[in-house]
Amino acid sequence: MSERTSADPAAPGGPEQPPEATQGVEAAGTPRADVVPVHGAVTAPTVASSAGSRDGGHGVVARPGVDLAVPLYAHPSTHPELWHASARAARHIRFAVVNVHNGVGVDLDLAYPPMIDLLRTARVRLVGYVDTAYGNRPQPDVVAEIEAWVARYGLRGVFFDQVRGDFAGLQYYSECALAARAAGAQFVVVNPGTDCDPAYAEVANVTVTFEGTWHAYLEYRPPAWVSTRPPSRFCHLVYDVPDAAFADAPQAVQARHAVTAFFSSGSGGNPWDRLDAALVDAWALNDTRKLTPKRR
Numbered sequence: 001m002s003e004r005t006s007a008d009p010a011a012p013g014g015p016e017q018p019p020e021a022t023q024g025v026e027a028a029g030t031p032r033a034d035v036v037p038v039h040g041a042v043t044a045p046t047v048a049s050s051a052g053s054r055d056g057g058h059g060v061v062a063r064p065g066v067d068l069a070v071p072l073y074a075h076p077s078t079h080p081e082l083w084h085a086s087a088r089a090a091r092h093i094r095f096a097v098v099n100v101h102n103g104v105g106v107d108l109d110l111a112y113p114p115m116i117d118l119l120r121t122a123r124v125r126l127v128g129y130v131d132t133a134y135g136n137r138p139q140p141d142v143v144a145e146i147e148a149w150v151a152r153y154g155l156r157g158v159f160f161d162q163v164r165g166d167f168a169g170l171q172y173y174s175e176c177a178l179a180a181r182a183a184g185a186q187f188v189v190v191n192p193g194t195d196c197d198p199a200y201a202e203v204a205n206v207t208v209t210f211e212g213t214w215h216a217y218l219e220y221r222p223p224a225w226v227s228t229r230p231p232s233r234f235c236h237l238v239y240d241v242p243d244a245a246f247a248d249a250p251q252a253v254q255a256r257h258a259v260t261a262f263f264s265s266g267s268g269g270n271p272w273d274r275l276d277a278a279l280v281d282a283w284a285l286n287d288t289r290k291l292t293p294k295r296r
Contacts, residue, residue, distance in 0.1 A: 001071055001097075001129075001161055001191060001211060001237060001272060065287060066250045067094040068279075069189075069206070069235050069262050071272035076111040083115040085275045090122035092283040094260050095187065095206075097159045099129035104148040116153055127157030127189055135164040135172045143179045150184045157187035163200075165192030170199050177203050189235070198225045201233050206260060210236040214245055214263070217252065226257050234258035239271035246278035250286035 070093055074082050086096055096119060100109050119126060128149030130142060149155045158180045163173060177188045190204040193211035201207050210220050217238045226234060236253060241263045253261040263279050264271050 001073070001193075066253050066259050066261065066283065068092050068283060069094055069208075069237070069260050070096040070275060071099070071237070071262060072096050073099050073270055073272040074274075076115045079273055080115075082273065082275055083118065085277075085280070086124065087118050087122040089275065089280045089283075090119070090124045092280065092287070093124050095125040095127050095157060095159075095189065097129050097189075098126050098149075098153065098155065103129055103131055104145050104152060108152050112153060116155075120154075125157060125187060126153075126155050127159045127187060128153065128155045128185070129159050129161060131162050132160050132164075132173070132176065134162050135169040139172070139175060139179070142176050143183065146180050146183050146185050156185055157189070158185040159189045159191065160204075161191045163190045163192045163196075165194065165196035165200065167197045167199070170197060170203070173200065174203050191237075193237070195223050198228075201229050205233075206235050207233060208235045208237055209258075210238070210256075212238065213240040213267075214238055214242065215240070220256060222257050231257045231259045235260040235262075237262050239264045240267040241265050241276075243278060246276065246282045247285075249279065249282050 068089070070086050070089075072082060072086065076083055086093065098112070098116065100112060116126060128146070130145050130149075131137065132142060146158055149158065160173065160176060163169070173190060177190075180186075180188055188204045189206045189208065190200055191208035191211065192200065193208055195209060196207065209222060209226065210217065212220075217236065220236075222234075231254070234257065236256065236258050238249075238261065241249070243265065246263060249261070249263045253259065262272075263276070264274060265276050265278075266272060266274055
């Protein structure tokens, strides 16, 4: 997501694990699943996706599902309903991105801790927004902002935005991810927002490989290498979504070899200032997290 602030009103999932206590559970080296075709009918992987549970030796596995990545790009004092709606939708949310002012901001914003506590109580994993300026931001500044997210708001994850995405930038982002985990932000999301070098999927827990309009999403086809990784490693962020399209969104995500996404009816400078009820309804209708008999 491009640089936006929630401090300026005009600008800008059930969780898999306890959100703060087990941030490192989804390691970047998650075992590969049998993958779905990149082009063709949607079929299920044979291991649980991020939205499901593991067998645990009880003869059942979770059917793969879809979950949400919610950008909280609106200030709690001007858009409290976004935060409350996210808490109510917690069972569908994999992670939510906190963005005080194009990042952590200069000082503690007292409007945020109560809402952060609300979402944490609802068991939503929270990650802090960090702009990397396409690899041009000095790494000490990036690390200092990560440490501020951890110390000031108690977050245990990071969302690197404006990510370069090519092989030349890989060392920069590998070092940033390593520094984030060393600082306590163990869940790492990178957002090139488009196709990127395959190695980025090994650096981060989640890589955003699409950010754009619904119209562009209909034309989007992931590159072939994506099908060699589990769909739980990829996220899509889609805006300017027509009301009638929300019902089709979960299937659209799975057909493009991902299980995490966000769809917004918003457009313009900050399309991420809302959580559409139609989106939550679509995710609820397509919730496939119930355990089913294990196939032998």
